[in-house]
Amino acid sequence: MNDKHITIAIDGPGGAGKSTVADAVAEKLGILHLDTGAMYRAFAFQALSEGISPDDEQGLSELAGRIEMDIAFENGAQRTIVNGKDVSDSIRTPEISFAASTCSKAGAVRRRMVGMQQALAKTRSMILDGRDIGTKVLTGATLKVYLTATPEERAKRRYEQLLQNGQKADYRNVLADVVARDHQDSTRAIDPLRPAEDAVIVDSTDFTQAQTVQAVLKLLEARV
Numbered sequence: 001m002n003d004k005h006i007t008i009a010i011d012g013p014g015g016a017g018k019s020t021v022a023d024a025v026a027e028k029l030g031i032l033h034l035d036t037g038a039m040y041r042a043f044a045f046q047a048l049s050e051g052i053s054p055d056d057e058q059g060l061s062e063l064a065g066r067i068e069m070d071i072a073f074e075n076g077a078q079r080t081i082v083n084g085k086d087v088s089d090s091i092r093t094p095e096i097s098f099a100a101s102t103c104s105k106a107g108a109v110r111r112r113m114v115g116m117q118q119a120l121a122k123t124r125s126m127i128l129d130g131r132d133i134g135t136k137v138l139t140g141a142t143l144k145v146y147l148t149a150t151p152e153e154r155a156k157r158r159y160e161q162l163l164q165n166g167q168k169a170d171y172r173n174v175l176a177d178v179v180a181r182d183h184q185d186s187t188r189a190i191d192p193l194r195p196a197e198d199a200v201i202v203d204s205t206d207f208t209q210a211q212t213v214q215a216v217l218k219l220l221e222a223r224v
Contacts, residue, residue, distance in 0.1 A: 006031070006125045006224060007140075009133035010216070012147035013193060014097065014181050015154030017204055017212060018129035021147060024213045026127050027076065029220075034071065034120055035078050036130035036137070037100070039113050041091035042069060042080045044099035054102035061108035071120065092165070094177055101181050104131075105188045131185055134196030143220050146195035147212070149205040151178050 008025065010018050019035055026033035044054060046067060052059040070081040079088045090096075103109050110132075117137045121128060128137060134144035149157075155175035162169040185193040195201055200219055204212045 004125070004224065006142040006220075007121055007138050008127040008216070008220065009138045009141040009144045009196070009199075010127065010129040010147055011131055011133050011135070011145070011193070011195065011199065012129075013131075013154065013178075013185065014101075015158045015178055016147045016149050017157065017209060018147050020209060021204075021212050021216060022127045022129040024209065025216050025220075028213070028217060029125075029127075031125040031127060032073055032076065033078065034117065034126055034128045035080075036113065036117055036128055036133065038078060038080045038088070038091060039069065039071070039116070040100040040104050040109075040130075041096050042082050042087050043067065043109060043113070044096055044103045045087050045091050046082050047103060048096070048099055054099045057106045057108075060103055060106040064106070064108040064112040067112075069116065071116075093167070094162075094169075094174070098177060098181060101184050105184075105190060107190050110190055131193045132191040134199050135194065136191050139196075143216075143223050144196045144199035145216055145219065146199040146201045148201065148203055151175065151182065153205045154178050 010022050012018050019037065022033045047054060047060060047063055052063060068083050072079045072081060079086050114137050117128060120126065121138060134141060152175065155171065155178045158178065159169050159171045159174045202212065202215055
């Protein structure tokens, strides 16, 4: 597998488990996982740090033109660096998550991020997860998967993750955030969240993480 250039696109709504599944698949295959969501989160983090509203398209466009973002991999794990600062551990909050979704509606932001993602994927075999990987970033991917689960299950997973990370959370609020972000991601004018026409839909509602990983690996085996 390592001597053949492959690309895997995993799209889907927030909380579907895209990042954790992509991590596990990448480890099994011995390839890298590019967490594109972390890139948007890092952009949103920088915007908020500079007092730029996620709704300020002009301000976001200006930031997209000057932001310096680098992606590094340490022992297979992605570190996202903005303007020389590693922000990887500062971007996993509900506030940053929703801000990232809002920022991603800006055309200049998406163009900058998509360009970076496409350039990285050309250099080596890689799995990318996000919301427009199969439809925009890697239209010729070896495999496209649309990973989903019910809003209630996705909210439950995110709620438990927040608690495990020592953050206070209320399940009802988390569910409301999940539903709001689903609506925002699927109705935005630019690159809305939707399955690519040639993507395989995998519903992980009743799957364990291991079962979901195996499902993706089996789909890949059928293509290579």
